[in-house]
Amino acid sequence: MAPSSQSLNQSAGRAIEINTGRLQRDLLIRRIGKIGLYFNPVFSFFFLWAPIAVLVVFSFNESRSVATFTGITLDWYVNIFTGVLGAESAFSTELLLDSLSNSLIIGFITTLISTVIGTMVAMSLVRSDYPGKRLLDGVLYLPVVIPEITQGISLAVFFNMLFDYWNMLTGQRLYPGLHTVVIGHVAFTISFVAVVVRARLADMNPRLEEAARDLGANEWRTFREVTFPLLLPAIIAGGLLAFTLSLDDFLVTFFTAGSGTNTLPVFVYGLLKLTVTPEINAISTIMVVASTVLIGISLSLQGRNATRG
Amino acid sequence: MCPPGYAGQTLSVFNWSTYIADNTIPDFEAACGVTVEYSIFESNEAMLARIRQGNPGYDIVVPSGNTIGLMIESDLLIPLNKDLIPNLTNVTPELLNPPYDPDNLYSIPYQWGTIGIGYNKEKVGEITSWEQMWNYDGKVAWLDDRRAVFGIALNLLGYDPNTTNPDEINAARDYLIERGGNVVAIAADDGQVLLERGDVDMTIEYSGDILALMFECECDTYGYLIPEEGTNIWVDNMAIPVDAPNPELAMVFMDYILHPQVGADISNYTAYGSPNQPAIDNGLIDEALLSDPAIYPSQEILAKLFFSNPVGGDAEQLYNNAWDEMLIFLGQ
Amino acid sequence: MLEARSRRRRTLGGVLLALPAILWLALFFLIPLGIMVVVSVLTRDASGAGVLPLTLEHYERVFGVFSPVLWRSIGISLVATLVCLVIGYPLAFFISTRQRQWVRQVCLFLVILPFWTNFLVRTYAWRVLLGDEGTINSILSATGLIQEPLQLLNTQFAVVVGLVYGFLPFMVLPIYASVERFDFRFVDAAHDLGANDLRAFLEVVFPLTLPGVFAGSALVFIPCVGAFVTPDLLGGTSGLMIGNLIQRQFGGSGNMPLGSALSVVMMVIVMLTLLAYVRFGTRRA
Numbered sequence: 012m013a014p015s016s017q018s019l020n021q022s023a024g025r026a027i028e029i030n031t032g033r034l035q036r037d038l039l040i041r042r043i044g045k046i047g048l049y050f051n052p053v054f055s056f057f058f059l060w061a062p063i064a065v066l067v068v069f070s071f072n073e074s075r076s077v078a079t080f081t082g083i084t085l086d087w088y089v090n091i092f093t094g095v096l097g098a099e100s101a102f103s104t105e106l107l108l109d110s111l112s113n114s115l116i117i118g119f120i121t122t123l124i125s126t127v128i129g130t131m132v133a134m135s136l137v138r139s140d141y142p143g144k145r146l147l148d149g150v151l152y153l154p155v156v157i158p159e160i161t162q163g164i165s166l167a168v169f170f171n172m173l174f175d176y177w178n179m180l181t182g183q184r185l186y187p188g189l190h191t192v193v194i195g196h197v198a199f200t201i202s203f204v205a206v207v208v209r210a211r212l213a214d215m216n217p218r219l220e221e222a223a224r225d226l227g228a229n230e231w232r233t234f235r236e237v238t239f240p241l242l243l244p245a246i247i248a249g250g251l252l253a254f255t256l257s258l259d260d261f262l263v264t265f266f267t268a269g270s271g272t273n274t275l276p277v278f279v280y281g282l283l284k285l286t287v288t289p290e291i292n293a294i295s296t297i298m299v300v301a302s303t304v305l306i307g308i309s310l311s312l313q314g315r316n317a318t319r320g
Numbered sequence: 321m322c323p324p325g326y327a328g329q330t331l332s333v334f335n336w337s338t339y340i341a342d343n344t345i346p347d348f349e350a351a352c353g354v355t356v357e358y359s360i361f362e363s364n365e366a367m368l369a370r371i372r373q374g375n376p377g378y379d380i381v382v383p384s385g386n387t388i389g390l391m392i393e394s395d396l397l398i399p400l401n402k403d404l405i406p407n408l409t410n411v412t413p414e415l416l417n418p419p420y421d422p423d424n425l426y427s428i429p430y431q432w433g434t435i436g437i438g439y440n441k442e443k444v445g446e447i448t449s450w451e452q453m454w455n456y457d458g459k460v461a462w463l464d465d466r467r468a469v470f471g472i473a474l475n476l477l478g479y480d481p482n483t484t485n486p487d488e489i490n491a492a493r494d495y496l497i498e499r500g501g502n503v504v505a506i507a508a509d510d511g512q513v514l515l516e517r518g519d520v521d522m523t524i525e526y527s528g529d530i531l532a533l534m535f536e537c538e539c540d541t542y543g544y545l546i547p548e549e550g551t552n553i554w555v556d557n558m559a560i561p562v563d564a565p566n567p568e569l570a571m572v573f574m575d576y577i578l579h580p581q582v583g584a585d586i587s588n589y590t591a592y593g594s595p596n597q598p599a600i601d602n603g604l605i606d607e608a609l610l611s612d613p614a615i616y617p618s619q620e621i622l623a624k625l626f627f628s629n630p631v632g633g634d635a636e637q638l639y640n641n642a643w644d645e646m647l648i649f650l651g652q
Numbered sequence: 653m654l655e656a657r658s659r660r661r662r663t664l665g666g667v668l669l670a671l672p673a674i675l676w677l678a679l680f681f682l683i684p685l686g687i688m689v690v691v692s693v694l695t696r697d698a699s700g701a702g703v704l705p706l707t708l709e710h711y712e713r714v715f716g717v718f719s720p721v722l723w724r725s726i727g728i729s730l731v732a733t734l735v736c737l738v739i740g741y742p743l744a745f746f747i748s749t750r751q752r753q754w755v756r757q758v759c760l761f762l763v764i765l766p767f768w769t770n771f772l773v774r775t776y777a778w779r780v781l782l783g784d785e786g787t788i789n790s791i792l793s794a795t796g797l798i799q800e801p802l803q804l805l806n807t808q809f810a811v812v813v814g815l816v817y818g819f820l821p822f823m824v825l826p827i828y829a830s831v832e833r834f835d836f837r838f839v840d841a842a843h844d845l846g847a848n849d850l851r852a853f854l855e856v857v858f859p860l861t862l863p864g865v866f867a868g869s870a871l872v873f874i875p876c877v878g879a880f881v882t883p884d885l886l887g888g889t890s891g892l893m894i895g896n897l898i899q900r901q902f903g904g905s906g907n908m909p910l911g912s913a914l915s916v917v918m919m920v921i922v923m924l925t926l927l928a929y930v931r932f933g934t935r936r937a
Contacts, residue, residue, distance in 0.1 A: 040849050041848075044849050044850070047742060048742055051743055052746045055739055056762055059763065059766050060762070060766065061781075062778055062780075063774075063777060065777060066776075066777050066780065076785065077783070077787060078789070128676060132672075132674075135666040138662070138666065139667075140662075140666065141663045144666075147673075154677070154681055156874055157922065158875070158919070158922065160880045161685070161915045162684075164912070165684035165685050165688040165915070168373075168688055168908060170374070171701075186377045186565070187376045195680065198681045201677065255768065261771065261881060262880060269376035269377045270334065270357060270377035270378045273359065276772055279772050279773065284508060284510055284885075285337045285362065285513065295776065302769050303765060303768075365905065372700055394699050459784075464904070505888040505889060506889060518783065519784055519805060519806065633698030633699070640906065644901075645717050648717070648892065650889040652890060
């Protein structure tokens with residue numbers, strides 16, 4: 012039923028009357044929203060970058076203070092490469108290089124193991140079916156969410172018991188070291204690799220593999236010549252993620268490392284806690300630059316792979 | 321300086337932070353042809369926890385006296401072979417044969433000192449007592465040394481600083497919570513850093529850490545106080561934890577540390593009291609340090625100081641629980 | 653027949669492929685966690701390890717004396733999550749509504765890059781900024797805004813700032829993904845129906861991007877509850893969190909059973925968060 016034309020006109024007139032007021036309010040809301048929308052990124056990017064900028068700037072500061080900039084110096088950078096172990100600072104070039112090389116060794120081995128294992132489990136989860144698969148799926152996500160400190164201490168308790176037991180059985184004492192750290196790192200990086208590789212696998216067209224099999228390729232050949240090349244970008248991405256996580260890890264390392272197996276984060280933690288030296292700013296700056304370069308390389312690699320794939 | 325036959329071996333030292341001279345380790349490495357892995361800890365408890373969880377491979381640890389006692393009680397130390405440590409005769413006689421390790425079967429003094437208040441004179445002015453620290457209207461830090469801090473509180477309450485009575489320990493806990501409103505940080509052997517950075521105006525800290533800061537800054541900003549009510553005095557000792565991979569080289573290292581010149585270098589660097597009598601007698605210790613009553617207190621002050629003695633595992637746990645409970649309410 | 657055999661082969665192959673991961677996770681993740689749960693109900697012996705008989709005293713302590721820290725940790729984590737949401741939502745919205753792809757990519761890059769810097773270094777940077785003689789206080793006093801330095805470091809505020817700084821990308825990325833998927837013709841439709849921008853946002857945009865909000869909140873809240881480094885470096889005494897207490901049981905107080913009990917409680921909080929997320933967060937998606 013259509014309303015009479017008169018009442019229609021009336022209601023339209025009222026509507027227009029109200030609308031001018033509302034329009035103004037709506038425009039105001041829109042303007043506030045716009046301002047907010049543009050102010051927020053400015054603030055956010057400042058928030059995200061200012062701390063790093065401050066570190067970088069003060070790493071060149073002549074005075075030891077982080078309050079006032081008095082002049083430019085490269086002294087702190089020079090000290091990094093010439094520092095000897097001393098009473099005044101816990102810092103020494105030797106310790107730094109040792110911990111860096113430990114970090115890299117642990118990172119590489121961890122990446123190798125967890126990339127292989129993680130890729131395998133991802134393929135298994137996507138391509139086949141068996142009882143308990145859902146459970147495995149759930150468990151696989153756990154290391155991503157369980158707090159690092161929990162993983163660290165549970166491994167510490169575990170190794171402690173294991174080594175005591177071994178000692179009882181054989182009379183031989185085992186020590187934690189790089190190997191225990193690698194074991195801990197692999198335990199939580201497998202999941203990250205699996206998640207990344209799995210996402211790619213799920214997107215992949217299974218017909219490509221079927222076609223290869225139809226053409227007479229056996230499973231291994233199908234994998235080598237079809238699946239693996241298609242999967243490679245994801246495997247590389249997963250591996251890089253594992254490497255970065257291993258390099259960045261502090262807590263699991265802290266609880267599983269042996270004597271003299273400091274990694275870079277454990278070493279840096281000691282410095283942060285126990286010293287006030289401006290060299291920390293310089294080391295931090297180098298770490299910022301190094302991670303930026305690494306990310307740049309990995310992004311360009313991935314970009315190239317993506318365009319090729 | 322080093323008997324032959326150790327070239328190519330490795331020694332792992334686990335020591336406090338800022339507790340050794342620049343040249344100590346490199347000289348030992350050169351003399352013996354060995355490699356030294358050097359790691360640091362920030363509290364007796366942190367070191368003890370690592371050893372208890374299974375020695376991860378340390379050959380030398382440097383605990384304070386009461387912790388030595390605890391470790392002997394729990395079979396965590398290896399007895400020393402004194403034939404390998406002829407320089408033991410250099411140790412000041414008063415520091416030998418301590419109550420926590422009669423006859424020095426397990427441990428050898430490394431450095432000794434007190435626990436007092438490091439403060440910023442410009443902000444605090446001159447102070448004399450613990451009472452002034454508790455009442456200070458500003459930011460302070462306490463040392464992460466539960467037995468020492470509890471000992472100080474127990475002493476102020478008129479109890480035995482080494483009590484095993486749970487009521488007295490809990491009274492000390494409540495005493496500390498009540499006076500801990502101005503505590504912004506529990507310093508893990510880094511009170512001097514907090515002081516230097518201006519994060520706190522006062523801190524409970526080991527004497528040498530503050531004195532080193534005072535000498536280093538060549539300024540009159542900082543002071544170290546042994547409060548008039550009395551405080552904790554301690555001796556840190558080198559010892560060999562169970563399952564040490566290389567105990568023999570560890571004893572050679574101990575002997576090396578007891579050389580007068582090596583010991584003097586360390587004390588000159590750390591500004592702690594030296595247990596090395598020839599180093600003191602032969603003028604190897606800096607005169608400025610030797611004449612500083614904050615490092616070598618007078619007999620009158622020494623009489624007011626007390627040691628933390630081992631109290632046994634059960635009482636130790638009472639202290640641990642009380643300490644954890646105190647932490648929750650500090651700075652509120 | 654052939655079909656069945658090949659399926660069986662693939663099942664076997666699948667299990668074999670998964671076997672290394674299963675073994676590794678069982679041995680070095682699940683069993684250690686299981687041991688930790690067991691240790692948490694053991695009695696502490698003189699050396700700090702766990703021995704029989706079984707006891708619940710550690711849980712009593714966790715929910716008794718330690719409960720202020722428990723609540724503080726949850727409170728700090730909630731505030732940090734909320735702040736992340738307030739900062740992160742508009743940011744994600746802004747980035748995902750840029751027209752040009754390269755602008756979006758650069759913006760995302762700018763959000764993520766600090767994230768790849770070592771966590772300790774990023775947290776330390778705030779120590780430099782927030783200290784009494786740090787950058788912020790010196791700027792404020794140089795401009796005459798304050799006479800006495802503000803106490804920023806060693807407070808709960810500092811912990812929240814550090815956590816937000818550490819985990820903001822976890823909030824931005826999922827929201828970015830859900831806003832990007834959002835069909836803006838819905839907004840036009842809402843406008844046509846007379847809704848203004850605010851109503852269109854509250855009643856159309858926000859509800860439809862809720863999956864991203866839930867995912868982001870869970871991703872931020874969980875690591876906040878488990879934080880150790882941030883409160884350790886920035887919190888001082890008043891910012892003490894569960895993670896610090898756990899570390900103290902293993903590093904200082906020598907009480908493995910109590911540390912394990914605290915850890916189990918932390919794990920339960922994380923699990924409950926996840927459960928809540930799966931239950932309520934993914935339903936609308």
